[in-house]
Amino acid sequence: MVKKSPLPDLVMPEVAVHEYVLDRMKEYGDDKAMVDYTRKRSMTFREVREQVIKCASALHRRGLRKGEVVAICATNRLEYGVLLLAVSACGGISTTCNPLYQEAEILQQFKLSKPSFAFCEADIYPRIKRITEDLPTLREVFTFGGTSDSISYETLVLRDDGKDYPTSVKIYPKDDLFILPYSSGTTGLPKGVMLSHYNLIYQIIATSATLYQARSSCFYMVVPMFHTFGYSMTIYHLAMGALNVFDSRFDVERVLQAIQEHKVSTFTAVPPMMILMTQTKLLSKYDVSSLKRVPVGAAPTAQSLIDTMEKMYSVSVVPCYGLTEMVPLSMTDPMVRKSMSVGIISPNTVIKVIDPDTGKELGVGEDGEILAKGPQMLKGYLRNPEATARTIDKDGWFHTGDIGHYDDDGNLYIVDRLKELIKYKGFQVAPAELEALLLTHSQIKDVAVIGIPDSSAGELPKAFVVRGNTSLTESAIITFVEGKVSNYKRLRGGVQFMSAIPKSPSGKILRRELRKLPVNTSHI
Incomplete structure (x- = not known):
C-alpha cells in the first residue's frame, strides 16, 4: 500500500540555489544574518550577498567552471554559507568534508569527488598538503586565515572587486548537482551523495511551509555544517531571512548563554545534546524564556527525552526525519504531533513499507523497511552504480534502511535501522x-x-x-x-x-x- 503525504503539494520553482537565495536576500538588507559565536563575528544579509559575489568572481578568475568540485574542510564559520552559494554561482559543486578527518580519510573522499579547489582551516592544511601528489585534479588549496605557503580566503575573496561574477552559467536544477555530502560510513565505506539544486530548493520550501515562521526567529545551531542537517539549515536561514547564531562546539553553558544573549527562539539539536541539556544544573542561572522550539534529528530520539526537554525548558520539541540521501522525509507540527511519531510524511512525498525479507507491501501500523519517492531524493551515489542500484530500485523507490510504519493520518514512526x-x-x-x-x-x-x-x-x-x-x-x-x-x-x-x-x-x-x-x- 502506497501512502501519500496528507499535506498539500508544494509548487517547486526550477531555479538554481544561489539565484533563489541571493534574490531573497535582497529584501533583508542590513538585518543581521549570521553570528559566529565561537569567533565573535557577524555578517548582515547585505554583507553575505556582497561576499558571495566577490567569492564567485574570484573563483571564476581562478578557473572554476561548471561541473568542477570545490571541497570545504572547515569548522562552522561565516564563510561556509558564502562558499556554498559562490561555488553554485560558478556552476560548481561543493563537497563537504569533516574537519576531524585524518589524511587517509581526506584522501579517500578527495579521490572520489576529485575537487579542483579546496578551502580548509589553517591547522588542516598540512594534512591536505601531504596528499596533494595523489590528487592530480586539485589545483589550489586556500586557507582561512592563511599560512606561510597558502593563499588565504581573505586575500582571495575580500580583495576581489566582484566584476568577474559569472552571469552566463546555465543551471538545469533537476540535473545539475549543488552539493556532494558523504554518507556517515557507519554501515560501510563513505559514499558521495549526489544532490541537485532541485533537491535543495525542495528542502528550503518544504521546511518553510511546514516548520518555521523564519523572519521572526533567531536560531542557535551547533550541528556541524559539513553534515546535511547543518549545511541545509545554513542555506535555509539565508533564504528565509532568519538570524543564525552558530557555534563550533557544543557546551551546555554556552548554549544557555547564547539563548539569553541573542533571545534565541529555536535551538537545532541532536539527541546527545538534549541528553546533556536535561541533565544540567545551570538552567536557573539563565533566562531562556525566548526559546520556543527544539527541532531534533540525525538520530532516534526517545519519547522520555522529548518529554523531559519540553517540561524542563517549556518548549516544543520538533522531531525531524530524513537521511543525507533524502531530506526531509517527515515534518512535524508541534500543535498536532503524535507521541513517538517523527512527523507527517513531507509534502510531494509518497511512502510504502515492505517486509525486508520478502518484499511484500505492508499496511497501516505494520513495521517494515520504509521506502520513499519525492523531489528531495538523491540522484545516486557518485561513481558507485552498484550502491545506487542497491538503494534505488528499478521502480524508483529509495530504500531508507529504516524500520518503521505509518498510521492512517500519514504520521511516520521509526523503530530502528534495518542493519542494526x-x-x-x-x-x-x-x-x-x-x-x-x-x-x-x-x-x-x-x-x-x-x-x-x-x-x-x-x-x-x-x-x-x-x-x-x-x-x-x-x-x-x-x-x-x-x-x-x-x-x-x-x-x-x-x-x-x-x-x-x-x-x-x-x-x-x-x-x-x-x-x-x-x-x-x-x-x-
Whole structure:
C-alpha cells in the first residue's frame, strides 16, 4: 500500500540555489544574518550577498567552471554559507568534508569527488598538503586565515572587486548537482551523495511551509555544517531571512548563554545534546524564556527525552526525519504531533513499507523497511552504480534502511535501522526501543545497545551504559528491563559500563566501535 503525504503539494520553482537565495536576500538588507559565536563575528544579509559575489568572481578568475568540485574542510564559520552559494554561482559543486578527518580519510573522499579547489582551516592544511601528489585534479588549496605557503580566503575573496561574477552559467536544477555530502560510513565505506539544486530548493520550501515562521526567529545551531542537517539549515536561514547564531562546539553553558544573549527562539539539536541539556544544573542561572522550539534529528530520539526537554525548558520539541540521501522525509507540527511519531510524511512525498525479507507491501501500523519517492531524493551515489542500484530500485523507490510504519493520518514512526536490528532466536529486537527504555532510569545518563554473537541464539542484546551513580549495578539494570519488555528483548548479553558512548559528530551511535570492545571489560 502506497501512502501519500496528507499535506498539500508544494509548487517547486526550477531555479538554481544561489539565484533563489541571493534574490531573497535582497529584501533583508542590513538585518543581521549570521553570528559566529565561537569567533565573535557577524555578517548582515547585505554583507553575505556582497561576499558571495566577490567569492564567485574570484573563483571564476581562478578557473572554476561548471561541473568542477570545490571541497570545504572547515569548522562552522561565516564563510561556509558564502562558499556554498559562490561555488553554485560558478556552476560548481561543493563537497563537504569533516574537519576531524585524518589524511587517509581526506584522501579517500578527495579521490572520489576529485575537487579542483579546496578551502580548509589553517591547522588542516598540512594534512591536505601531504596528499596533494595523489590528487592530480586539485589545483589550489586556500586557507582561512592563511599560512606561510597558502593563499588565504581573505586575500582571495575580500580583495576581489566582484566584476568577474559569472552571469552566463546555465543551471538545469533537476540535473545539475549543488552539493556532494558523504554518507556517515557507519554501515560501510563513505559514499558521495549526489544532490541537485532541485533537491535543495525542495528542502528550503518544504521546511518553510511546514516548520518555521523564519523572519521572526533567531536560531542557535551547533550541528556541524559539513553534515546535511547543518549545511541545509545554513542555506535555509539565508533564504528565509532568519538570524543564525552558530557555534563550533557544543557546551551546555554556552548554549544557555547564547539563548539569553541573542533571545534565541529555536535551538537545532541532536539527541546527545538534549541528553546533556536535561541533565544540567545551570538552567536557573539563565533566562531562556525566548526559546520556543527544539527541532531534533540525525538520530532516534526517545519519547522520555522529548518529554523531559519540553517540561524542563517549556518548549516544543520538533522531531525531524530524513537521511543525507533524502531530506526531509517527515515534518512535524508541534500543535498536532503524535507521541513517538517523527512527523507527517513531507509534502510531494509518497511512502510504502515492505517486509525486508520478502518484499511484500505492508499496511497501516505494520513495521517494515520504509521506502520513499519525492523531489528531495538523491540522484545516486557518485561513481558507485552498484550502491545506487542497491538503494534505488528499478521502480524508483529509495530504500531508507529504516524500520518503521505509518498510521492512517500519514504520521511516520521509526523503530530502528534495518542493519542494526538484533536477531534473537528469529525474533527482531530494536536497539532504539531498549535504549529509550533504559534512558527512563533515573541513574542512567546515556546508553547504547548492540547484539553480540551467540552460537545458539544468533545474537544477544547487550547494553553499554553511562551511569549517573556508580552504585548502579549490572543486575539492577537487567532486572529493570526484565519487568518492562517481552522475554526475547531481555539483556541476555549483559551490561557494560562506560564513561561515554562513542558517537559521530551528528549524534549517531558508533555501534561498530562498541563491537570492537573486549567483552569481559566491566568498566571503561
